[in-house]
Amino acid sequence: MTLLIMVINHNRLKDKESQTFFFMSLFMLIWVDFAYLARIFGNNTNVSETFLRIAWTATPFLFYTTYLTSNYLIGEKLNKHISFPVFLITVVLGLSAAIGKHVISGVTFTSATLDIIYGDFFFAFMMGIFLIMVATILPVIRKKPSRKVLIFLVGVILFYISNFIFNIFLPVFMDITYLYYLGDYSTILLLAFTTYAVLRHELFDVKVFAAELLTVIIWGVLFTQVLLAADSTQLMIDSAVLAVMVVFGILLIRSVTKEVQQKEELENLARKLKHMDEVKNEFISVAAHELRAPLTAIKGYLSMILDGDAGKITPQAKEFLQDSLLSNERMIRLVNNMLDVGRIEEGRIVYQKGYAHVSELMRRAYTEFRLEAERKQLDLRLEIDKEVEDRVYVDPDRLHEVIVNFLSNALKYTEKGWVALKVSNPRSGWVRAEVSDSGVGITKKEQKKLFRKFYRIRSEAGKTIGSGLGLYVSKLLIEKFGGKIGVESEFGKGSTFWFELPVSKKKS
Numbered sequence: 001m002t003l004l005i006m007v008i009n010h011n012r013l014k015d016k017e018s019q020t021f022f023f024m025s026l027f028m029l030i031w032v033d034f035a036y037l038a039r040i041f042g043n044n045t046n047v048s049e050t051f052l053r054i055a056w057t058a059t060p061f062l063f064y065t066t067y068l069t070s071n072y073l074i075g076e077k078l079n080k081h082i083s084f085p086v087f088l089i090t091v092v093l094g095l096s097a098a099i100g101k102h103v104i105s106g107v108t109f110t111s112a113t114l115d116i117i118y119g120d121f122f123f124a125f126m127m128g129i130f131l132i133m134v135a136t137i138l139p140v141i142r143k144k145p146s147r148k149v150l151i152f153l154v155g156v157i158l159f160y161i162s163n164f165i166f167n168i169f170l171p172v173f174m175d176i177t178y179l180y181y182l183g184d185y186s187t188i189l190l191l192a193f194t195t196y197a198v199l200r201h202e203l204f205d206v207k208v209f210a211a212e213l214l215t216v217i218i219w220g221v222l223f224t225q226v227l228l229a230a231d232s233t234q235l236m237i238d239s240a241v242l243a244v245m246v247v248f249g250i251l252l253i254r255s256v257t258k259e260v261q262q263k264e265e266l267e268n269l270a271r272k273l274k275h276m277d278e279v280k281n282e283f284i285s286v287a288a289h290e291l292r293a294p295l296t297a298i299k300g301y302l303s304m305i306l307d308g309d310a311g312k313i314t315p316q317a318k319e320f321l322q323d324s325l326l327s328n329e330r331m332i333r334l335v336n337n338m339l340d341v342g343r344i345e346e347g348r349i350v351y352q353k354g355y356a357h358v359s360e361l362m363r364r365a366y367t368e369f370r371l372e373a374e375r376k377q378l379d380l381r382l383e384i385d386k387e388v389e390d391r392v393y394v395d396p397d398r399l400h401e402v403i404v405n406f407l408s409n410a411l412k413y414t415e416k417g418w419v420a421l422k423v424s425n426p427r428s429g430w431v432r433a434e435v436s437d438s439g440v441g442i443t444k445k446e447q448k449k450l451f452r453k454f455y456r457i458r459s460e461a462g463k464t465i466g467s468g469l470g471l472y473v474s475k476l477l478i479e480k481f482g483g484k485i486g487v488e489s490e491f492g493k494g495s496t497f498w499f500e501l502p503v504s505k506k507k508s
């Protein structure tokens with residue numbers, strides 16, 4: 001009964017599953033209570049039989065509402081071709097138990113045990129119940145059930161099993177009727193598990209209920225004391241205490257309700273934020289995609305003009321065009337990083353894995369960026385150990401992207417001095433690539449946050465273009481390839497960005 005009130009109280013029967021659950025509990029109460037009464041009034045067989053009839057009439061409806069609740073819980077739309085026959089069976093079974101002697105033909109009461117004399121329709125009645133059971137279980141099995149539904153299902157199955165054992169198998173086939181009541185009480189299992197399933201995700205509402213229950217009990221106790229007050233002084237004191245408790249009780253319930261409402265609001269907000277985050281990611285990926293095509297076209301035309309395909313150009317025009325080309329390259333890198341983030345995070349990226357030599361990729365990046373370094377008058381160096389073991393199993397183009405991210409950052413955040421690329425074996429089985437610079441450097445505090453999504457150092461963000469995605473994407477990629485990534489830096493002196501990957505040995 002308490003469980004029933006709890007669910008009604010919980011959402012004031014707003015949704016379908018609690019409405020059907022309410023009726024399920026109601027039929028359950030009718031069944032259990034009247035079956036109990038039938039035993040109590042066992043020696044008056046007429047009354048007992050009437051009670052039993054009521055209990056048995058409620059039974060098919062209990063199974064029907066269990067069927068409905070189960071369907072709503074798994075979020076399945078009712079299939080009319082199934083639900084209508086099930087409803088029909090329910091009504092026929094209910095009527096047949098209520099009227100005539102076809103299901104229950106009579107009762108006998110010997111030595112404190114109630115025995116039911118079954119009518120000729122009894123077997124059909126049981127078959128009907130069995131059909132409703134099957135209709136309940138089938139859709140649940142077909143659909144992969146969630147935790148919530150699983151809990152409910154455990155209740156239903158326990159209920160069915162004990163029902164089958166105590167109400168059908170033992171009395172019908174073994175003539176053991178004195179355990180019959182265990183079958184009736186098994187409904188409690190169904191009720192308990194269902195309540196748990198329904199409330200599972202809204203435990204806080206139970207908190208409101210608990211507060212309300214406690215308050216009402218206290219009021220009840222105090223009110224009884226008022227009624228039982230021995231003299232007028234006692235009456236006054238008790239009344240005053242009751243009045244104070246009424247006020248405090250209301251305040252208590254209000255504050256708990258408010259807390260629950262706030263929690264619900266927070267949950268809603270969190271849901272909205274998550275949705276907005278998804279929309280934002282989608283926007284980034286669409287925008288990046290649309291930007292890439294024109295940028296690539298610009299790159300192509302600029303290269304053609306620089307190669308002299310459009311006729312002779314003056315040295316100054318060439319310089320301007322080279323600058324444009326570099327800026328364009330930067331934009332392409334940025335857009336690529338924007339595209340990669342979504343793909344990597346959602347696991348949509350397809351890696352073209354193969355063997356690569358880190359030194360070769362570093363050399364390639366060095367060549368690509370020499371011009372940019374020259375234009376900034378930076379000394380770009382390449383230092384590779386001759387004997388270095390640097391064969392790795394990665395997606396070579398993606399690893400190249402990481403190096404490019406490091407190197408373009410180093411050039412971007414260095415105004416004078418040098419940028420160096422290094423490859424070495426820090427310890428056996430590992431290869432380490434470093435990009436160092438004599439640039440602005442990064443404070444210890446900032447270093448910790450660098451590899452986060454969209455993170456840009458505030459003092460730098462105004463001066464340079466960037467998205468704060470390069471390092472984040474690099475980290476995701478390196479970790480995907482089984483490596484480590486990091487930074488060492490001193491503010492004002494320069495930085496070293498590095499990654500280490502396991503060497504894949506050549507088969508000898």
Ligand code: ADP
Nearest residue numbers: 409410413456457460466467468469470471495
């Ligand atoms: P972006 O460069 O597009 O802003 P990144 O993820 O590549 O994004 O870098 C994040 C931030 O880390 C940069 O905004 C910059 O402040 C800092 N940073 C990266 N590389 C260096 C470097 N070599 N020297 C100083 N700061 C750097």
